[in-house]
Amino acid sequence: MFKKATWLHLRLPFSYFLLPIYLFAISISPNLSEGGLLGLFLILHFFIYPASNAYNSYFDKDEGSIGGLKNPPKVDKNVFYIAQLFDAFGLALTIYFFPGNWTLLLMILTYILVSRAYSYSGVRLKKYAIVSWLIAGFFQGAWVVWLIYIGLNDFAFSSIFKLHVLIPGLLASAILWGSYPMTQIYQHEEDGKRGDETLSMKLGITGTFHFTGLCFSVAVLAYLWYFNTYWQINYGLYFLLFMSPVLVFFSWWYLKTRKEKNQANFKNTMYLNLISATCLGGFFLYFFLHSSQILNVVGVY
Template sequence: MFKRSNWLHLRIHFSYFLLPIYLFALSISPNLSEAGLLGLFVILHLFIYPASNAYNSFYDKDEKSIGGLKNPPPVDKGLYWLAQLFDLIGLLIAFIYFPKNYTLLAMLLAYILASRAYSNPAIRLKKYPITSWLIAGFFQGAWVVWLVYIGLNDFPFANILKPHVLIPGLLASAILWGSYPMTQIYQHEEDAKRGDITLSIKLGIKGTFMFTGVFFGLASLGYVLYFNEYFNLNYGLVFLAAMSPVIIFFGKWFFKTLKDESNADYTNTMRLNWISATCLGGFFLYLFLHSTNILSVVGVY
């Protein structure tokens, strides 16, 4: 269970790509504590996300590149048990750090079950292009925003229906729904071999780029309108500026791929993921620090 190949399949560094969702959730939370911030970060990024990666790897048994792992080693039963262990540790930390917050525990368990349904052969959501797209984007986006909000504030679940909480969650999913097919663009052969007809396969390489471009544009408009309504329009303008490196790289990659589809590969996909996560994460960190006046409290301003 603890051999090096299994640890590689946890792909802990891949959690970086989901860090912006966590940072966005912080900016809408009225009650913040160091213990809560650290606890939820550790639970999600060091245990729940890696467990999901390992569980997915165990059932996919990929021979070619996967997210965060260019040359995945063969898997064995030990990887399955390592995923179980990491999920269990994540839940135990939540129980200790957030005593009596049973809503948080239930939401974490729901996330775990959804991620398992994605790849477990008994359900295998991954083979249904639209269903897997909707569920993956929803749980990694909106659900995590609401989960972090509930965890930090210990509010009832019904609070997520309030517009100032509901809308940020849906916007987080909108970004993921736009980018999700791009994460599949280099895996067409591997996915088709297993019978997983992903949304990217349905769209084709050119269609995947076009879909992501349109969806990202609509999502960006949604963010600008949200910031104008609940914060300040200046945040929307900063958001667009922060996303400019993503747009530039995406455009250049698209035109290169139109000339040669072999450019729709693992390396370029990971570059896009890294640029997107860095730009989004940087913006949401700025939003969190600036909108909550933390910088003023510590004397930066």
């Protein structure tokens, strides 16, 4: 039986921060089913993501705060075992909900293997600043959008190269590439102890804010272009409206940190993550309900 400390390292609430990716992916899917929507939601948010968190915790052995866990308990072998168990359950549920969809199964397995290479001491992609930034943003963003698309529609892998599928995946990664260094901003000391050189360490605290601000500005322009080109500009305007609280908090935090470097801490990072996930998730939920015509079907409009 796993101890409470073991379960804590799964960091289940942390899956909330990746929920907007799921909502964006289902918004562009032409085929929706209750079983498919539920299956992918459970597989990713309750098994694959938590398993990755636990696996990362096992090899990081952080003593300070980590994403979603302010005071992480010491890790032992049970953390490693529970990561294996949750990955196995995730793969088993993939076969159960999507029988015969081997492309989806292989894509989820690839995600698992890459997330392990990110943390595993024998490979440890995490210690390479640029490589880890690119891989984490790509696989948690674009790759997840595409595997959800393939899972829901049972399409061939080649379908991801169609522009109306390829572009949303890259847009999902664009948001993560902007936010990823901010998740590292309070961990410079911990990462340095392990010999990891993160992108945020290279940029410095102020540089991390500047880099994130630039990435988000480019990402917002890209989203506006996407909605104007493939949907309606109104969606782009709503996107700006939903994201405005993120801009307000980010600006306030930036100014605070310019005066006091210790404001680049766990608490403010988690606030930014929470606000970003809630605003993005709220927008993509709105986008999903309108683009899928579900509201019309149930008679809301």
